[in-house]
Amino acid sequence: MTHHLPSISPAVAYSDIAAAADRLQGTANLTPVLTCRTVDDRAHCQVFFKCENFQRTGSFKFRGAYNTMAQLSPEQKQRGVLTYSSGNHAQAIALAGKLLDVPTTIIMPEDAPAVKQAATKGYGATVLLYDRAEITREGLAREMAESHGYTVIPPYDHPQVVAGQGTAAKELLEAVGELDTLLVCCGGGGLLSGCAIAAHTLSPHCRVIGVEPTAGDDATRSFHSKTLQTVHNPDTIADGARTPSLGTVTFPLVMQYVHDMVAVSDEALLRTLFFLWERMKLVIEPTGALAATALLEGLVEAPGDRVGVIISGGNVDLARIGTLWN
Numbered sequence: 001m002t003h004h005l006p007s008i009s010p011a012v013a014y015s016d017i018a019a020a021a022d023r024l025q026g027t028a029n030l031t032p033v034l035t036c037r038t039v040d041d042r043a044h045c046q047v048f049f050k051c052e053n054f055q056r057t058g059s060f061k062f063r064g065a066y067n068t069m070a071q072l073s074p075e076q077k078q079r080g081v082l083t084y085s086s087g088n089h090a091q092a093i094a095l096a097g098k099l100l101d102v103p104t105t106i107i108m109p110e111d112a113p114a115v116k117q118a119a120t121k122g123y124g125a126t127v128l129l130y131d132r133a134e135i136t137r138e139g140l141a142r143e144m145a146e147s148h149g150y151t152v153i154p155p156y157d158h159p160q161v162v163a164g165q166g167t168a169a170k171e172l173l174e175a176v177g178e179l180d181t182l183l184v185c186c187g188g189g190g191l192l193s194g195c196a197i198a199a200h201t202l203s204p205h206c207r208v209i210g211v212e213p214t215a216g217d218d219a220t221r222s223f224h225s226k227t228l229q230t231v232h233n234p235d236t237i238a239d240g241a242r243t244p245s246l247g248t249v250t251f252p253l254v255m256q257y258v259h260d261m262v263a264v265s266d267e268a269l270l271r272t273l274f275f276l277w278e279r280m281k282l283v284i285e286p287t288g289a290l291a292a293t294a295l296l297e298g299l300v301e302a303p304g305d306r307v308g309v310i311i312s313g314g315n316v317d318l319a320r321i322g323t324l325w326n
Helices: 014-024 037-043 061-069 074-079 088-100 114-122 137-148 159-176 190-202 218-225 250-257 266-280 286-296 318-325
Strands: 002-004 046-051 081-084 104-109 126-130 181-185 207-213 227-229 260-264 306-311
Touching (some): 014 061, 014 159, 037 286, 081 088, 088 104, 104 114, 104 137, 181 190, 190 250, 207 286, 218 250, 218 260, 266 286
Parallel strands (some): 081 104, 181 306
Antiparallel strands (some): 002 227
């Protein structure tokens, strides 16, 4: 299924990212930037890891969720927020709601990692589980929003969500200076498009490359064909990238600001995940290692470059780790 690229003006500008950074200051964590000589030697470049696994709720998603919810009207805040998510956006919305005193309802698939379900409930959200084989989460969300008056904040396809996610790259570039290459994981494109906009302004010569799993390579196919491609329930260990497609907000932004897209296999992802756990002592979830995998597996070559890598999250379901190698 394909849809042609809509010709609309970009929905997000760097000024939106700068404003988001102001809103997040003192609330979001200023996550560390780590380096590793072993990685540099293996990749033949200087690598800077922006570690969003140390962000509140364990992923970059808190940035976009809080930035969006902080701008709701008093009436919208009172009625509450609804979203749908496999886990990280769910936790982010739940915590932002707790901090801003906004009731939150989260639609999650029944097979979402238990650790993410538990954390979402722990932040005070109401969690509704659904069977992804029987129901589309977007349709369920529309019905509930209409009947209850909720404001829907989707996981990625929203200008203020994109602006919030872009603050990760803003922080990275302000910490280490200009980069030659920036690698960012991609599910629905919120983080990728936000980071690409930030890089375009702060490091104009930087090449921005999105990375997604081979089983869910809809964004890579969309980028190269210039038409929006979709995928249905991709079977990948990168659960944060099981999105059906880029969105009406993110697709044009990716086409305008991203320089290339690549896809990596689950097998390669596992090798990188184990390598980073072992060598850098970082707790990273599979989706969080997508960008690093493209570099460490040689899909992206950047000899001698200064390379930024966004590690997007660290919400590993420890009970399931053993099953990854089965």
